[in-house]
Amino acid sequence: MISFSKVSKVYGGAGGVRALDQVDFTVADGEFVALLGPSGCGKSTLLNLVAGFEKLTEGEMLFDGQTVSRPGPDRGVVFQEASLLPWLTVWDNVVFGPKVQGLLRNEYEPRAHEILKIVGLEAFQKALPVQLSGGMRQRVGIARALVMQPKALLMDEPFGALDAQTRLSMQQLLLEVWQRLKTTVLFVTHDIDEAILLADRVCVMTARPGRITKEIPIDLRRPRSIDDLTNSEFTHFKARIMTEMRGAHDPH
Amino acid sequence: MPKAESKAGPLVSVHLMERMRKAALALVLPVALVWLWQLSGTNGAIAGGALPTPDRVWAAWKTWAFGTSTFGLNPYIGTWTQSLWFSAGRVVYGFAIAIAVGVPIGMIIGWSKLASAMVDPTIQWLRPVPITAWLPISIAIFGIRDFGAVFLITIGAFYPIVINTTQGTRDVDKNWIRAALMMGAGQRDVLIRVVLPAALPSIFTGLRIGLGIAWTAVIVSEMVAVKSGLGYVLWDAYYVGRMDIVIADMVSIGLMGFMSDFLIVSIEVWALRWRRLQSFDA
Ligand SMILES: Nc1ncnc2c1ncn2[C@@H]1O[C@H](COP(=O)(O)OP(=O)(O)OP(=O)(O)O)[C@@H](O)[C@H]1O
Numbered sequence: 001m002i003s004f005s006k007v008s009k010v011y012g013g014a015g016g017v018r019a020l021d022q023v024d025f026t027v028a029d030g031e032f033v034a035l036l037g038p039s040g041c042g043k044s045t046l047l048n049l050v051a052g053f054e055k056l057t058e059g060e061m062l063f064d065g066q067t068v069s070r071p072g073p074d075r076g077v078v079f080q081e082a083s084l085l086p087w088l089t090v091w092d093n094v095v096f097g098p099k100v101q102g103l104l105r106n107e108y109e110p111r112a113h114e115i116l117k118i119v120g121l122e123a124f125q126k127a128l129p130v131q132l133s134g135g136m137r138q139r140v141g142i143a144r145a146l147v148m149q150p151k152a153l154l155m156d157e158p159f160g161a162l163d164a165q166t167r168l169s170m171q172q173l174l175l176e177v178w179q180r181l182k183t184t185v186l187f188v189t190h191d192i193d194e195a196i197l198l199a200d201r202v203c204v205m206t207a208r209p210g211r212i213t214k215e216i217p218i219d220l221r222r223p224r225s226i227d228d229l230t231n232s233e234f235t236h237f238k239a240r241i242m243t244e245m246r247g248a249h250d251p252h
Numbered sequence: 253m254p255k256a257e258s259k260a261g262p263l264v265s266v267h268l269m270e271r272m273r274k275a276a277l278a279l280v281l282p283v284a285l286v287w288l289w290q291l292s293g294t295n296g297a298i299a300g301g302a303l304p305t306p307d308r309v310w311a312a313w314k315t316w317a318f319g320t321s322t323f324g325l326n327p328y329i330g331t332w333t334q335s336l337w338f339s340a341g342r343v344v345y346g347f348a349i350a351i352a353v354g355v356p357i358g359m360i361i362g363w364s365k366l367a368s369a370m371v372d373p374t375i376q377w378l379r380p381v382p383i384t385a386w387l388p389i390s391i392a393i394f395g396i397r398d399f400g401a402v403f404l405i406t407i408g409a410f411y412p413i414v415i416n417t418t419q420g421t422r423d424v425d426k427n428w429i430r431a432a433l434m435m436g437a438g439q440r441d442v443l444i445r446v447v448l449p450a451a452l453p454s455i456f457t458g459l460r461i462g463l464g465i466a467w468t469a470v471i472v473s474e475m476v477a478v479k480s481g482l483g484y485v486l487w488d489a490y491y492v493g494r495m496d497i498v499i500a501d502m503v504s505i506g507l508m509g510f511m512s513d514f515l516i517v518s519i520e521v522w523a524l525r526w527r528r529l530q531s532f533d534a
C-alpha cells in the first residue's frame with residue numbers, strides 16, 4: 001500500500017535540514033503500522049510525504065502503486081490538534097469531504113450518520129468544535145477522515161494532546177474501529193505503550209539523520225483492548241523497544 | 253450546546269441591564285459637553301456670534317428636517333432627509349464596489365506569492381496618495397456628478413479592505429487548508445469554504461476602517477465636486493453664514509457614521525457567531 005525506497009527529505013534547499021535520510025519502508029494493505037521516535041526525528045515529515053503535503057527530495061515513494069503528487073481523499077489524515085473548521089458544525093465538518101467531492105447526498109449521509117454513531121457523537125451533530133472537549137474533537141477528526149472511505153488513515157500523534165484517561169478511551173475506540181474496518185493505518189506517536197497496543201508493527205526512528213532503525217512485529221493476539229496494556233507479553237515488547245530506543249539514543 | 257441553553261435565562265436580563273448601564277455611561281460626556289456649550293453662550297451665540305448655542309442648532313435642525321417650505325427658496329427647510337439619503341446612497345454604492353474589488357484582490361494577494369509580488373507593491377505605492385489628491389482627476393473624468401463621489405469612496409475604502417483581507421488570508425491556519433485538500437477540495441473550494449471564512453475576522457476589521465474613510469470621502473467630495481448631500485450642504489451653509497446648519501450637519505454626519513458602523517458590527521457579530529462562543533469559553 002505504501003512503499004518508500006531510498007527516500008530523503010531536505011527542508012530549505014541545499015544545506016538545509018535533512019529530515020529524512022535514505023528511508024526504506026513499507027506498509028502492507030490492511031496493516032497497522034506505528035512510527036515511534038523522539039521529537040524531531042522526522043515522523044511527521046514521513047507522514048506528510050504520504051499525505052502529499054510535502055514533496056520528497058530524493059528517492060521514490062509509492063502509494064497504492066502510484067507516486068503521490070498532492071493530498072487526496074484516498075489518504076485520510078488525522079491531525080494532532082484535530083484541525084476542524086471552527087465555523088462548521090460537527091455534521092458539516094464530517095460531510096465537508098463528500099460535499100466538495102460532489103458526491104450525492106443520499107450516498108454519503110447514511111454513511112456519515114453511521115460513522116458519527118461509531119465514534120459516539122450522533123447527539124452532537126449540531127455542536128460547534130469549540131463546544132466539544134479535546135477527545136470529542138479528535139473523534140470528529142477521525143470521523144471526517146473515515147467518511148471518505150480512504151485507502152489509508154494517516155494519523156500524526158492524534159492523541160498526543162489529550163489527558164491520560166481520554167487517551168485510553170480513544171485508543172480503545174480506535175482499536176474497535178480498526179478491527180471493524182481494517183483500513184491501512186500509519187500511526188505516528190512517541191508513546192511506546194500506544195504503539196504496541198495498536199500496531200501490527202512498530203518502526204523505531206532516530207534523528208539526525210532521520211532513519212528507521214528497527215522494525216518490531218507485534219504479534220499480540222487480536223482483538224486487543226486496553227486491558228492488554230498490563231499483560232506480560234505486552235511488557236516483553238515494551239522492554240525490547242525501550243532497549244532499542246536507548247541504543248538509538250547513545251550510539252556507544 | 254445544553255451548556256449554553258442552561259445559561260441563557262439569567263444571562264439575557266443581566267445582559268440587558270449591562271447594556272443599559274453602558275448606554276447611560278456613554279451619554280454622560282456628550283450631555284455635559286452640550287450643557288457647557290450652552291452655558292458659555294449669551295443670547296444664543298458664542299464668541300461674538302461666530303458660533304450658535306445648542307438650542308439654536310436644535311431649532312435650525314428641526315426646521316431643516318421637518319419644516320415645510322412655503323416659498324421654495326430656502327434650501328434648509330425640510331431637506332435634511334433628502335441630503336442624508338444622497339450621502340448615504342453614495343457611501344453604500346462606493347463601499348459595495350470597494351468590497352467587491354478589495355476582498356477578492358486581498359485574498360489573491362494573500363494566497364499567491366506571485367500575485368503578491370506583482371500587485372502588492374503598486375497598491376502600497378498608490379496608498380499614501382490621500383483621497384483629496386484624487387479630487388482633480390475625479391472631477392476631470394466624472395465632472396461634477398454623482399459618480400465622482402462614489403469613485404473617491406471606493407478608493408478610500410479599498411486600501412484598508414485589501415490590506416486586512418491580505419493579512420487575514422496569510423494568517424489562515426495551515427492545517428485547515430491541508431485538511432480541506434486532504435478531503436478532496438480544489439483550489440476554489442479551499443478559497444471559498446476555508447480561506448474566506450477563516451479570514452472573515454480580519455476582513456471585518458478592514459470593513460470598519462474602510463467605512464469610516466468612506467464617510468470622510470463622501471463629505472469631502474460633496475464639498476467640492478458634487479452639488480448635493482450632507483457635504484454640499486455643509487460648505488454651502490458656511491458660505492451663507494448659517495453656522496447652526498453647519499453644526500447640525502456635522503452632528504448628522506457623526507450620527508450616520510456611528511449608525512453605519514453599528515450595522516457593520518451587528519453583521520460581524522452574526523457572521524462570526526462561532527468565534528463569540530470561543531471567547532466565552534476562554
Ligand atoms: N517546514 C519545515 N521547514 C524546515 N524544517 C522543518 C520543517 N518541518 C520539519 N522540519 C525539521 O525537520 C526535522 C523533522 O521534523 P518533524 O516534524 O518531521 O519531526 P517529528 O518527528 O514529527 O517531531 P515531533 O515529535 O516533535 O512532532 C526537524 O529537525 C524539524 O526541525
Ligand SMILES: [Mg+2]
Pocket residue numbers: 043044045156
Ligand atoms: Mg510531528
